[in-house]
Amino acid sequence: MTKYYLGLDIGSSSIKAAIVEKDTGKSIGVVQEPKEEMGMFAQKNGWAEQEPNDWWLHICNAIKSLKKQYNINSNQIKGVGISYQMHGLVLIDKDGNPLRKSIIWCDSRAVETGNKAFSEIGEDKCSTQLLNSPANFTASKLKWVKDNEPEIYNKVYKFMLPGDYIAYKFSNTINTTISGLSEGIFWDFKNDTLATFLLEHYGIDAALVPEIVDTFGVQGLVDEKGALESGLAVETPILYRAGDQPNNALSLNVFNPGEVAATGGTSGVVYAVTDSLSAKESSRVNNFAHVNYRKEKAINIGKLLCINGAGIQYRWLLNNLAVSSYEEMNNLASQIPVGSDGVCLIPFGNGAERMLNNKEIGTRIVNMNLNNHHKGHMCRAALEGIAFSFVYGMEILTSDGIKPTVIRAGNDNLFRSEIFANTVATLIEQEIEIYNTTGAIGAARAANLHKGDFKSFGKVIMDNDHVMTFMPFKDKKPYIEAYNNWKKELELIVHK
Structure with a gap:
């Protein structure tokens, strides 16, 4: 019985799901859900929001479609890799329910918040410790919610990035990665720790930060509810998670x-x-x-x-x-x-x-x-x-x-x-080397990197995907x- 890894790429226009052979990394198939583009909510100019549970619905549909199309059963899928739209903000209450729509990457409401912090904290400190301006990233979006929607902020149990939320829906386990925190501008590179000085500047409680796990490794196991909704087997491990641009590089x-x-x-x-x-x-x-x-x-x-x-x-x-x-x-x-x-x-x-x-x-x-x-x-x-x-x-x-x-x-x-x-x-x-691959295929293959064999991973890409070199x-x-x-x-x- 052939074994597979599942890769998910959560974009703002669609969800792509890919199946690759576990042992060879060979791509078997990719599906997209929904067939039309996902919508965005824009209550004001410059705003962009999506319902996190819409992503989950389309993911569940994509998995069912893949299984049916390629005649694969749940027990053949041995791990999941997740790529996701970067810089989004998902807020959940203590029961794990979203408190509002996700403020996604292209929403620009927090530009002034981030620019003000850059000026007040100091350009030098931001550049040497955050390696970025706080700008319009996830931390600044969270501060915007704190300032403008205090009734929601006061109910927040944890904040998440889009990929963290999907991993949670599969596993009922809340965690994130250093790579993910850094894309939200929550990471202090100089001290190699959470950027507590930025959290303190924004008045954000560090308890809202999820537990940190490795980018490659068992980040959670599909629980009974996740299995029932997604069609994966109970205890299927989530083995990888990254934002779409780092994941594109990995691919x-x-x-x-x-x-x-x-x-x-x-x-x-x-x-x-x-x-x-x-x-x-x-x-x-x-x-x-x-x-x-x-x-x-x-x-x-x-x-x-x-x-x-x-x-x-x-x-x-x-x-x-x-x-x-x-x-x-x-x-x-x-x-x-x-x-x-x-x-x-x-x-x-x-x-x-x-x-x-x-x-x-x-x-x-x-x-x-x-x-x-x-x-x-x-x-x-x-x-x-x-x-x-x-x-x-x-x-x-x-x-x-x-x-x-x-x-x-x-x-x-x-x-x-x-x-x-x-x-x-x-x-x-x-x-310039050209490869025929996608983020979803890369995420599926990355599920195998929990073993740490980067050399074999690169060989799979060269053997399967190389088109030409300019x-x-x-x-x-x-x-x-x-x-x-x-x-x-x-x-x-x-x-x-």
Whole structure:
């Protein structure tokens, strides 16, 4: 009888569930629930909330769907790994019931709370101990509830991150991880302990913090209620839990200093592992304990840089140019030389850009000649502009102590484009390895890491998922020239 691990990826738009073979790590199948996107509640502009029990409902449906589709029974599933949307806040009472909807990652109500704390505690202390500004993260959201909803706050038994809540629904066991606490800005890296000074500043009782368990290991066992609702067997262990970006890095076999995971979807993310506690870019780059963070040595920090205006730019062109597909756009772009004959596209049209110090500069098209340039130039300039923004982000990370040795990326929209991937690889002078994997598959495989065999884990990814590798071109000159032109245009806008 084949044995399997189950992986869950709790996003804000859907839940993905994956089954992999326990012994080989081979992916068997992935399902998504609900079929349409999950909704968000936005009582005011800038707010975003979801019902935690909606996540649980969709997870239970996804597990039933997987079991039926692949003819798997409960006893064949030998462990669960959980990936989840980062920075969310779930509050429960002493009976384990949510006291309000979850305030999720993209909710911006606590920005002022975090900025005020950054100023009052001191930028230096926040940067050296939290490695971040408290900003709009989970701790600041909890403080917002304390200040604005005291009747709810007074009933809080524990706060949780989204993945903690789902683990609790399976097991009736309340706990969290150091990696999770760090993403909520509850961890003091300098002293390797809970950030009690931030809790005290916010007036938050440390008793609200769940028990801390290891990222890999038995975090809880499915109880009778969890088994009845989910369809898993009683005593199935929960063996892994991490936020979606650290988990995405894990899915791409990114664990060691110098290894970088990149994501090129609607927004772009560059997530680099380092053993440096440098946080000089703490206002532009976030620093979290990676999944293999070692407490006693304070190493394996994940530096996360987000680029809001990435794939959304190319999608906008698809919807508004006279083109029928991304393939057509890529073909048009491939007929135009490097540098798009001088056309530059600044792709930041998806709100404020943290890496540009939260400026909202919008999308700009510059140097367009209406006699000589056409939609092919627009397509090339768009791909190059997004690639250049990734390179610009890598320069910020390099200035903050990152020494990249390899970049690994999922086989998603932007990295399917040779122009995009070749431009990035050539300018940063690093190979880009492309893998066909997902967060849910990574979380399922990570259930096997409680044994501590990271080498075999990486081999499973190489053997099963490697698609191709983009090598830097030897002739870098046209790429450097095009990038410098683009950067000059960007800095004229940023510094005006």
